[in-house]
Amino acid sequence: MAEMNLLQAVNTALDAAMAADERVICLGEDVGGFGGVFRATSHLQEKYGRERCFNTPLTEQGIAGFAIGLAAQGKVPVAEIQFADYIFPAFDQIVNEAAKFRYRTGNQFDVAGLTIRAPYGGGIAGGLYHSQSPEAYFCHTPGLKVVVPSGPRQAKGLLTAAIRDPNPVLFFEPKRLYRAAVGEVPDEEYTLPLGEAELVREGEDITLLGWGAQMEYLLKAADLAAAEEGIACEVIDLRTLLPWDRDRVAASVRKTGRLLIAHEAPRTGGYAGEISASIQETCFLHLEAPIARVTGLDTPFPLANEKEYMTDQWKILDAIKASLNY
Numbered sequence: 001m002a003e004m005n006l007l008q009a010v011n012t013a014l015d016a017a018m019a020a021d022e023r024v025i026c027l028g029e030d031v032g033g034f035g036g037v038f039r040a041t042s043h044l045q046e047k048y049g050r051e052r053c054f055n056t057p058l059t060e061q062g063i064a065g066f067a068i069g070l071a072a073q074g075k076v077p078v079a080e081i082q083f084a085d086y087i088f089p090a091f092d093q094i095v096n097e098a099a100k101f102r103y104r105t106g107n108q109f110d111v112a113g114l115t116i117r118a119p120y121g122g123g124i125a126g127g128l129y130h131s132q133s134p135e136a137y138f139c140h141t142p143g144l145k146v147v148v149p150s151g152p153r154q155a156k157g158l159l160t161a162a163i164r165d166p167n168p169v170l171f172f173e174p175k176r177l178y179r180a181a182v183g184e185v186p187d188e189e190y191t192l193p194l195g196e197a198e199l200v201r202e203g204e205d206i207t208l209l210g211w212g213a214q215m216e217y218l219l220k221a222a223d224l225a226a227a228e229e230g231i232a233c234e235v236i237d238l239r240t241l242l243p244w245d246r247d248r249v250a251a252s253v254r255k256t257g258r259l260l261i262a263h264e265a266p267r268t269g270g271y272a273g274e275i276s277a278s279i280q281e282t283c284f285l286h287l288e289a290p291i292a293r294v295t296g297l298d299t300p301f302p303l304a305n306e307k308e309y310m311t312d313q314w315k316i317l318d319a320i321k322a323s324l325n326y
Contacts, residue, residue, distance in 0.1 A: 004185050007178040009152035010040050010117075013159040014078060016189045018048050021076060023113065024163065026053040028063055028080030037082050038119060038178055064090035068098050068111050071168070076113035078163060084120035084172060085132045098168040099143030112166040115159075120148075121213050121264050122310050123176030127303035133265035133296070138170050139242045139274065145169040145194055146242040150215040152183045154239060157192030165194055174213035181216075197245035199252070203232035206258035206323055209249060209275065211238040214262045214311065221316035228317075231324060241271060249275070250282050257288035258323045262311050267295040289326035292319045 004012065018024045026041050032055045035042030045053040056063050060081055067079035081087045087094075094116065102110040122131035138146050145167050149155040155173065162169040174181075200215070201222060208218045215237050222233035234252050238244055253259045259279055261272035272293040279291060294311050302309050 001184045002187055004152050005179050006152045006155050006181045009155040009185050013156045017163045024076045026078050027056050029058055029082045031080050060086050060090040061093055064093035071111035071114040078115045081118040083130050084118040084134050085129045087118055095141045099141045111168050114168040115162045117171045119175035120172040121174050121176055128300050131301040135172055135241055136271040139271055147240050148172045148212040150212055150237050151181045152185045156185050157190050161191035161194050176213050194240045195243045197248045198237040198239055200237050201235040203234035205232045207234045207252040207256045208260050209236045210262040217313045220313035224317050225320045253279055253283045254286045257286055260292040260319055262294040262316055264296050266298045268298050270295050289323045292323050294319045
């Protein structure tokens, strides 16, 4: 075991993948000698050369399109979009090409080796164009997998699994936690299963569900709820949003009778709405209160009022109390 932050875990996973398979290629804006804006690919070009870790022009559509071409030829590209906010120029390539590649060829061809990494979310005073959480857009697209780690252990295991997965994967990394989240990570190479949520804490009174940077706030809110009200919260880290682990979430809700979902993205059209609809279909008779959503606001992401916009443990705690008092 080694103690590392989330950024180091990502770098370690990329390093191990490139060492194990010469087909693995890292590409993106400034990922070469510079190591990317957050240094996630530091020293990889030095170790594996410019043909396997290289800078691209500043064109997200080109990054995604080139990576799709590499994957179609049997390579295993890991493409970096410097900020998730700038993934939208590549939207057509991702949802109309990568996601449909296998289906439209009748399984004759695929882009199975494709992974696209992107730092997402607020908390770094990034303002309108460096703070967004676009995961819900892609969860509407069959043919993709969407993964969001919440800490160093998850980052290394899930990224390794994403690179090995026989489907195109979008891997959103919570940039607020890059250096803030520190934990013990196994030295050896390992994977965490995609499509399986993690039961982080057991409880009897309410299920708290989130992913990525929200897990820190959910756990803090659970601690506050226990200390102030004696409320026992069950906490689940979804980890994979597409496909998501309906069975584990539903089993928890049947036990607790309540569900609270938290995410940074705006409320309208947010992924919490999809989860809420699915859970009420299967758990309606077990619910003791309406499913609660604690989310960002339906406005562009602000700079001056970032703290007011973002979800935190206090907003979650208020929603927990409202659910228990319903």
